[in-house]
Amino acid sequence: MxxxxxxxxxxxxxxxxxxxxxxxxxxxxxxxxxxxxxxxxxxxxxxxxxxxxxxxxxxxxxxFYERCRKLCDEYQAIEDEVRQLRHGKIVGRVRVASIYSVGLLQMQAYVEKFELLYPDVKVQLEYLHPDDVYAQVRRDNADIGIVSFPRGRGDIESTDWLQQEMGVIVPPQSLLSKFTTIELSDLRDQPFVSFTPDLTIRGEIDRVFLDADVEVRIVHQFDNIENIKRAVEIGAGVTILPLDSVRREVEFGLLRAIPFKRVQLTRPLGIIRKRGRPPTAAVSKFRALLLDADKEEAPAADLLAASVT
Known part of the structure; x- marks a missing residue:
């Protein structure tokens, strides 16, 4: 020890x-x-x-930190291999750092499914600001990271994961809630709940508005989807979010989701890891489960059908 x-x-x-x-x-x-x-x-x-x-x-x-970090990781890997050899099971832990906006329920569902398949593996899930996700992976505090608009360079290796369709999210009482599809021009001068300027997703949304020559009135800015959804629920404004992130709210009638008529706006999600660091068997299995998830994702059309019923 x-x-x-x-x-x-x-x-x-x-x-x-x-x-x-x-x-x-x-x-x-x-x-x-x-x-x-x-x-x-x-x-x-x-x-x-x-x-x-x-x-x-x-x-x-x-x-001292760099050498001891490698020593501890190697020791943990040896312990896991010994247990696996003795019991014939995948054992150990998987440390995951994720951005908030992947969705608390969505990520928890992946964790629960994995722990059913591999009960001797403990998944540690931490939600962080995007910059902190990269930092945790670089410092070897996380085995993998989940980020949007992934950047794979230097000591970070990135794998494409999901492409999340984005749409306009409005409160049920909004006049826009009756729309079945929407144009960017329909959002002109609307009160808009936005991401903070330091996030890549904010830059992408701003670019789309600029290309369409549409200005909105930004009334609130948050660095995570949960706060944005709560603000829209109480009628503070409208927003643009990944449709998958509002499934629960749409099902309960708290929000309405409207697809774009002409614009195709998606948010890419990726899985990052530290380059040159061999994954344990447990980490490899969890990563494989995530990469298979895109085959099981419910189509956005199902969500939109629920939104207008």
């Missing part, structure tokens, strides 16, 4: 925070700080620059 202080240091380095590492491990912050201090004393080197926020690793700390 690898030393406890080493594992604590890796958590602190990964989270760039003593408090977040303490929360993740269910320990007090003083206990976390003491464990790292004892490790530094034993090595005779400062590993973490505590004057920076967020915390930064010293040059010695970065070297």
């Amino acid at each position: 690898l030393s406890r202080s080493l594992q604590i240091f890796l958590d602190v380095a990964s989270h760039r925070s003593f408090s977040k590492a303490a929360e993740a491990r269910g320990m007090s912050q003083p206990a976390i700080s003491q464990a790292v201090a004892q490790l530094e004393e034993r090595l005779g080197e400062e590993l973490i620059d505590r004057t920076k926020r967020p915390l930064e690793l010293t040059s010695c700390g970065q070297l």
Whole structure:
């Protein structure tokens, strides 16, 4: 078993925070700080620059982190292989970092299906801002990441996953809710609930409006789909979202989904992983399950039929 202080240091380095590492491990912050201090004393080197926020690793700390991270990953892989050899089962864990807007229910359904197939594997699912998903994969805190408009370059390898059709989402009381299809021009001067400017999906939607010479009135901006849906539900405005992300709300009559008449707007989803890092058997199985999911996705037409009934 690898030393406890080493594992604590890796958590602190990964989270760039003593408090977040303490929360993740269910320990007090003083206990976390003491464990790292004892490790530094034993090595005779400062590993973490505590004057920076967020915390930064010293040059010695970065070297120690990278080598120990590889050591821990290799140790975990060996443990998993021994258990698999003994019991003939897929065992271990899969750490998934996902953007919020993939859909809480959708991702949870994949996790539940996987854990039924492989009950000896634990899936750890974390929802993050897109930049943090990439960061978690780069730091080896996540085995795979789920992102929209994936960027595969440098140390990140990307695989196309799903193409999600997008449409106009309105509250039931909106005059637009009676439309069966919609033009971009129908949204001119409408109050619009948007994504924040730092997200790629916002840039894509802005580009479509610009090409069509249509201006909307942005009344709210959020960095995740759940908040956008809640704002539209209460009548704050209309929006453009992946149709799959509003299935539940449409079924319960909380929102209406309207397809575009002429414009084809989709949001690509991708699966990212760190290049050069061999996946465990458990990670490979989970990734394969996700890649098979596009064959089982319900067509958007089913959702739209429910929206207008």
